[in-house]
Amino acid sequence: xxxxxxxxxxxALLSVAMLGGVMLSVISSIGLVAIAAIVIFSEAHxxxxxxxxxxxxxxxISGLILRRLRKENPSKQSWVxxxxxxxxxxxxxxxxxxxxxxxSDAEASPALRAASLxxxxxxxxxVLPETSDLSYPPPAAPGPQDDGAEPARPIDWAAAxxxxxxxxxxxxxxxxxxxxxxxxxxxxxxxxEITVEIGDAFRRGDVLARLDDTTFRNTxxxxxxxxxxxxxxxxxxxxxxxxxxxxxxxxxxxEARLEAAxxxxxxxxxxxxxxxxxxxxxxxxLDDAALLAPYDGSVAARYAEPAQTVASGAPVFExxxxxxxxQIAITVPEALISQLEVGSEHPARLLNGSNVALLxxxxxxxxxxxxxxxxxxxxxxTAAQGPIRAGMSAEVELRLxxxxxxxxxxxxxxMNAILPHDGTTYVAFVFDPASDTLTRRAVSxxxxxxxxxxxxxxxxxxxxxxxxxxxxxxxGMPVSLRGFGIARYDF
Numbered sequence: 001x002x003x004x005x006x007x008x009x010x011x012a013l014l015s016v017a018m019l020g021g022v023m024l025s026v027i028s029s030i031g032l033v034a035i036a037a038i039v040i041f042s043e044a045h046x047x048x049x050x051x052x053x054x055x056x057x058x059x060x061i062s063g064l065i066l067r068r069l070r071k072e073n074p075s076k077q078s079w080v081x082x083x084x085x086x087x088x089x090x091x092x093x094x095x096x097x098x099x100x101x102x103x104s105d106a107e108a109s110p111a112l113r114a115a116s117l118x119x120x121x122x123x124x125x126x127v128l129p130e131t132s133d134l135s136y137p138p139p140a141a142p143g144p145q146d147d148g149a150e151p152a153r154p155i156d157w158a159a160a161x162x163x164x165x166x167x168x169x170x171x172x173x174x175x176x177x178x179x180x181x182x183x184x185x186x187x188x189x190x191x192x193e194i195t196v197e198i199g200d201a202f203r204r205g206d207v208l209a210r211l212d213d214t215t216f217r218n219t220x221x222x223x224x225x226x227x228x229x230x231x232x233x234x235x236x237x238x239x240x241x242x243x244x245x246x247x248x249x250x251x252x253x254x255e256a257r258l259e260a261a262x263x264x265x266x267x268x269x270x271x272x273x274x275x276x277x278x279x280x281x282x283x284x285x286l287d288d289a290a291l292l293a294p295y296d297g298s299v300a301a302r303y304a305e306p307a308q309t310v311a312s313g314a315p316v317f318e319x320x321x322x323x324x325x326x327q328i329a330i331t332v333p334e335a336l337i338s339q340l341e342v343g344s345e346h347p348a349r350l351l352n353g354s355n356v357a358l359l360x361x362x363x364x365x366x367x368x369x370x371x372x373x374x375x376x377x378x379x380x381x382t383a384a385q386g387p388i389r390a391g392m393s394a395e396v397e398l399r400l401x402x403x404x405x406x407x408x409x410x411x412x413x414x415m416n417a418i419l420p421h422d423g424t425t426y427v428a429f430v431f432d433p434a435s436d437t438l439t440r441r442a443v444s445x446x447x448x449x450x451x452x453x454x455x456x457x458x459x460x461x462x463x464x465x466x467x468x469x470x471x472x473x474x475x476g477m478p479v480s481l482r483g484f485g486i487a488r489y490d491f
Contacts, residue, residue: 152436152480156468158417162461163410167402167449172351173330175392178380179295179321185211186288190309196317198302202293209304209316213289220282223275230275234268241265297321300390320390326381328360328394333374339400340365340377348379351393356386360396402449411459412452418443419470428455429473431464431481438466440475 189211196208244261247253301318304310328348332340342365348358360379370376379396381388418426426445429438443458459465464481466473473479 150478152478154482155431155438155466155473155479157431157464157481158414158467160411160413160455160459160461160463160465163412163449163454165402166399169336169398169400171330171332171396171398173328173379173394173396175350175381175388175390175394176327176329177297177300177320177322177390178324178327179297180300180390181294181319182315183208183291183294183317183319184313184315185209185291185310186312187211187216187285188310188312189213189215189289191304191306191316194302194304194306196299196302198299201298201322202296202319204293204295206293207290208293208299208319209291211289213286216282216286216289220279220286223278223282227272227275227279230268230272234265234272237261237265237268291316293319295321296323326388326390327363328358328379328381328396330377330379330396331370331374332365332377332398334369336398336400337365337375337377340398344399345382346379346396346398348381348394348396350386350388351395354386356384356388358385358388358394359383410446410454410456411461411463412449412454413459413465414467415448415451415453416470417465417467418445418453418455428459429466429470429475430459431466431479433464436478436480438473438475438477438479440473 191209192212193210194208195206195210196202202208241258241261241264244253244258248255248258297319299317300320302316303318304314304316310316340362342362344362346360346362348360350356350358358381360381363378363380366376368375413428418428421427421442426443428441428443430441431437432439441458444456446454446456448454466479
């Protein structure tokens, strides 16, 4: 019935607004009469029929008025009044009929009565007699009127966890070999040969580089010749001493001659020892022309090239051993150094993108700060879940006991899970799984640890707290935990 009435009303509106003539107004009225007859014969009550007939009469009168206005003022502005007049008729008639019918509908009534336009409709309908088809109950307050239940709001959440009294501090360091050293020649000279490159592995005793040993060989030959001469002189002095002793015993020579032979003998002995030492030194110098590997390992760096002249003690290689394992060198701030102990174990990971997990034990702690940043600390890597090489960057998570903790039991929650209340106290919104609602709870803040707040009172281990939008939450609000339940996808 409403659809038919709106169709007829639209026809009348179109005819009156566009032409404003009596003929089309009469045609529209005839259509409305037909609709009214349908309303009457469909057992509608008199108020409905009266509205329809009232609309019909109003349409005819409007057509006459519009025709007269168009004759007196045929300009384009004369179209404005017909359009507003016809539109007003349409709004008033359809609103009264639709409002009365829909307000009588038990299902549509709550939403309609809460509409902002309904009070006007109810005020006009109050002067009409009440029937079962048309009724205008009083307006209702806006808001959900179906069952009074507030929809659950999804929230981000986190679970409170017991704080074990261990604080974590992350420091960055460098992986290095436990056995590492710069290698240099013990003699000056020109490099004749280098047998290894950077990254090459070697065994203990392998020749890594060699100096030009021509000078060393010449020196050795000279020292050996001097040794032969010293030995000959020693033999000669020894023989002379024996002859002088025999003559002295027979009384042929004086005692002074024997003493002179003994002195000569002692001199040759000293010169013989010097010659032998010189040969040994020359042999050692010749051996120093070859740079040998001190242990099994690999070449980490190379500082010289063949044909280059190097001084004694100038580094030629930097090598690292394999048998002693790898270490991580870090610098610990002085505020934490007193809490760190040798032998304590700490997790670590590589920073090369692989995130290889490591386990390291504190090997030694420096007794003197190496810079304004802190003290040098070395940790030995005891386990690695992936490949690792010296020179890589690593991140060590130092797990240290929290000082002055006492016996206070605390739980940790994300910092955005607590809301300042009055400047000195804080509140958290705790999820109640029995009612799926939030409970506003006062908590005591004992401190911070990284991105977490330490709660001394008000929360217990396992409590679920909201972590976002706390300013918009309230006590008793129905919520759902984001990430739990049935997943919904929009396509």
